[in-house]
Amino acid sequence: MKADLAEGSDAPISDAVAQSTLDDLLADTRFRVTERGKSIIKYIASHYFSGSLDGIKGYNIAIDVLGRPASFDPSNDPIVRIELSRLRTALFQYYEAYGHELHMAVDIPRGKYTITFTNREKHLERTGINSDAEVQGLPTHSVQTEHYRLKFNSNLILSLAAVLALVLVVINLRSTPLGTTKPLININMHANDQNLRDEANQIRDALITALTQYNTLTIQSSNFENDNTRALNYEIEMKYYQDDGKKSVWWAVRDVDLSEILQSGIDSVPEQSQSASSIREAIVPVLAAHFATSRSAINLSELKKSDPHDVGNACLLRAEQIPRTIIPSSMRDVLNCLERTLQSNPDDSDANAALAQALLFSADGKIDTVAMERSRELARRAVRISPQSDRALTAMMLSQFYSGKVDAAIDIGRKALSNNPNNPTTLGLFAWILFTTGNWEKAIELTKSAERVTSVTPPSVQLVLAFDAYRQGDWSRVASLAQQTNGEEKLITALHIAALGQLGSPDALIQLNDVQSDNPDFISQINMLLAYERMVVPLRQQLLQGLNKASADGSRIVVSGAI
Known part of the structure; x- marks a missing residue:
């Protein structure tokens, strides 16, 4: 029997436990990954269980799983890196959202194509014990002394170099736009009545799933309290209660940086003869729209805090706020921002999709064939990078529609809604295509x-x-x-x-x-x-x-x- 000495474990993890963990992951509908992604993880796991602990080559994945020819050249075709990046993101989001329910975790470490299985409880326990030392960066006395004696001169040189680098960075930052990221949020749900706690937890889980479908927020799980790698930006507090024949969720969005409530509200569903699942299906889409749309209080706050020249997430949000017929100067600013965002990260599916849509806007109805062709190309790339993204599919829908391929646009629109049936933006744009x-x-x-x-x-x-x-x-x-x-x-x-x-x-x-x-x-x-x-x-x-x-x-x- 082969054993995996996973990080944080006191004992080897057996093949049976590892296989069971993998099977549970792939069977869980909350694990949002494409069939291609599942095929890749199964392929890597099969080599792991056969004894290849060091992993396999990307070339093998391209040939055996992705159907590339024997002449495949990773320098010209980044498909393996794209698929693995997407798979790692899906794993991270899954365990960040639902890890508190699970004893074991699956990971594909960066830098090589292999798989690991981790006992989450023991890993978190060990992380908590050592967190203070890790955060403060304090090594043991013996290591500190040895390094001080043997490497004093080299460290002094490195320190001077670091100071010089810092000066150069500060100078560069004055002329370089900030690469903004999606805001990090935490979600808390409480029930005043003990009998409603299970329903409240189910609503929270369903809400997390709905929020991940938007892909506009980064969601932090309560199990990651010791992870100080990134500061929390917003907290969403919710209370679930029953009153006057209704079941309601009171909610409030708090800006952690400003220590103020951005928005609050109450959403209710009549309880009359409705099951818990029916109530959940009615209320979760409404809550998700409050928190995750591009016009939500959180995203509008992010936009307000950003600089007009920022690239990254702030640029995407700015592009999604533009009206359908915008003045040319404003459109040029948006296009420039999106181009710079793509330069910094060509594999950003959302940026590809946003630029594809922006290129289609026409203030006077004139058709720019060059822009339209590039829009189709960017939309196809966005879908290749992230096939389940409703942003990518919406961009593809619009590029097909304005190119005259109406039937294809309608088919893609249906697929976009099946991936995220709650997004008002996708619903509205698809409704417009159907109406016209x-x-x-x-x-x-x-x-x-x-x-x-x-x-x-x-x-x-x-x-x-x-x-x-x-x-x-x-x-x-x-x-x-x-x-x-x-x-x-x-x-x-x-x-x-x-x-x-x-x-x-x-x-x-x-x-x-x-x-x-x-x-x-x-x-x-x-x-x-x-x-x-x-x-x-x-x-x-x-x-x-x-x-x-x-x-x-x-x-x-x-x-x-x-x-």
Whole structure:
């Protein structure tokens, strides 16, 4: 029998225990990894159990698991590094979220392709005992004395070099943008009633799973209190209770750095004849949207703290805040930021996806074929790096749609929603695609899910609702929705003026003149934008009819033919 002397263990871990640990991991639906990732971990484990403790070569993984030809060259094809990086991330997130439930852990150490099995309880116990010494960096007296006597001169030289390096770093930092990372959060759930504690724990576990699907936050488990490698940024406190025929979650988001509450609220579900699982399914998506969307209090706080020139996570958040029709100078800043983020980390799936989407925005409906082709390329790369990411799939959906491949875009949109059915941004953008192509009912159905949390409802949802109101001739509702929507949205402005024109309101001409004083080609640009958005011809004609009614000189833009 072969034994694994895992770190933190007092006794060898048998093959039977190791195999059982691996089987449990792969069977757990909370372990979010692709089938390709599972195949890789099984392949590495098979070599481990056959006695190859030193691991295998990346070339073998590429040939035997990933189907690469014998001519595979890792210097030209980084697929193995990408897949292993993704697999290690999935393992880290899984044990960070659910490690408190498990006795054993599986890991693939960096630097080699092998697998280890660790007794978590003993490892944490040992870590706790030695944490003070490790944090303070105090070696034993004998080692300290020996190093002092034998290496004094070399250490002095190294110290001087370190001081010089520090000076250079400080100078460099003044001109180098900060590479920001995703905020680290901690989640605590309590139940006032002993009988509700199991339900509360299940809601917390389901919430963690939902938050990891967004991939906008880094989640810290309570078992990592002794890990001082990174400071906590935010705490989410929740209380689960039952009152007046409802089950509710009170929650508050606290900024640890500022020691202040950013946001708090109560979300409730009627208890009437509902099972615990039904209540959980109703309340978890709402909580996840509060905490993890790009417009959540946490992410808006991160954006507020960042510098406009920061790269990394702050840049991604900034890109996701832009309206669909943004002024060119602002778009250039966003594109530049995303390009620099990719330069620092070409394998960042989220950055690839964000840049792919940003390249598709058009302020006037004109098609940039070069930008569109690069967008498709970046979206494909984002999906290759992270096939389960709804950000990557959403970018792929949009790149296909604006390239004219509508059916493919709709198929990819469905896949994105299956991976994260709770993301209002994905729901809204997919609803917009369905709406513009004439799938009215399905589009409106999706907007209802995207509107569950009004504070994070994306502009695309409001756009769908406003266009649907116009389609049905509800001019007053169009005007009301337009007033609630971002004023920089050119299509919303056009809808509002067209609705006023249909009503015969004198305000229609006033508002149209105001817009055309800055943009004389406003109506023709709207026609081009609607074509770019692949809006069905009858609705395009209806909108332009309203704009023509608002026009003082009676000038008309006519839509002819299909897109």
